[in-house]
Amino acid sequence: xxxxxxxxxxxxxxxxxxxxxxxxxxxxxxxxxxxxxxxxxxxxxxxxxxxxxxxxxxxxxxxxxxxxxxxxxxxxxxxxxxxxxxxxxxxxxxxxxxxxxxxxxxxxxxxxxxxxxxxxxxxxxxxxxxxxxxxxxxxxxxxxxxxxxxxxxxxxxxxxxxxxxxxxxxxxx
Numbered sequence: 001x002x003x004x005x006x007x008x009x010x011x012x013x014x015x016x017x018x019x020x021x022x023x024x025x026x027x028x029x030x031x032x033x034x035x036x037x038x039x040x041x042x043x044x045x046x047x048x049x050x051x052x053x054x055x056x057x058x059x060x061x062x063x064x065x066x067x068x069x070x071x072x073x074x075x076x077x078x079x080x081x082x083x084x085x086x087x088x089x090x091x092x093x094x095x096x097x098x099x100x101x102x103x104x105x106x107x108x109x110x111x112x113x114x115x116x117x118x119x120x121x122x123x124x125x126x127x128x129x130x131x132x133x134x135x136x137x138x139x140x141x142x143x144x145x146x147x148x149x150x151x152x153x154x155x156x157x158x159x160x161x162x163x164x165x166x167x168x169x170x171x172x173x
Contacts, residue, residue, distance in 0.1 A: 009087040017080040020073055027070045030063055040070055043128070044121060044145035047138035056132060064129055071122050071129075078118040082111035085155050092162035095169070100162060107155045114151040117144040 031039035035051065035058045046052035059067070086108035093104040124141035127133050 006087040006090040009083050010091060013080055013084050013087070017077075017084045020077045020080055024070055024073050024077060027066055027073060030066045031059070031070070033058060033063070035059075040067060040125075041145075043067070043125060043141075045142050047142035048146070052128070052134045052138045056128065056134070067129055068126065071126055074118065074122055078115040078122075081152070082108075082115040085152070085159070086111045089155060089159055089162065092159055092166060096162065096165055100165070103158065104162065107151075107158055110151050111155055114148045114155075117148045117151075120144045121148065 028039045031043075033055075035054045036042035042050050043052070043055055046055055089104040089108055089111075090101075093101045121141045121144035124137035124144070128137045128141065
């Protein structure tokens with residue numbers, strides 16, 4: 001990958017990424033309830049961790065609208081977060097060992113898969129919210145959300161390690 005491309009991607013997408021993340025936080029706040037203590041994330045994982053029917057039963061019409069708006073924003077976010085995190089990974093490993101650069105590029109591609117998993121998850125959540133089809137959509141949503149969260153967590157952990165290694169290299173150098 002050309003060395004200027006990750007810098008351009010990171011610089012141009014960081015502000016929209018942060019803006020959409022803030023908007024999603026605002027839109028998602030009304031979704032927190034006794035049945036969904038973590039808001040939309042509780043719904044995303046409800047097949048594994050909570051009672052999906054209880055969440056849908058207790059959410060008001062306004063909360064469902066906020067959930068749909070949040071899912072709409074998430075379609076933009078799922079393009080932004082893989083690009084921002086992937087470009088940060090590639091930038092963070094510049095000047096480090098070739099194996100670390102290779103691993104960063106693999107993780108960058110995995111982040112693209114996280115975005116695809118996020119899209120499938122969103123489709124399932126929209127179907128759950130619009131039809132109440134828990135049996136058909138809750139488990140696929142939970143599996144896709146789990147894969148997405150795992151990839152993002154791995155990428156962010158790798159990013160922290162890469163930044164620590166760069167900092168250590170700069171202090172020695």
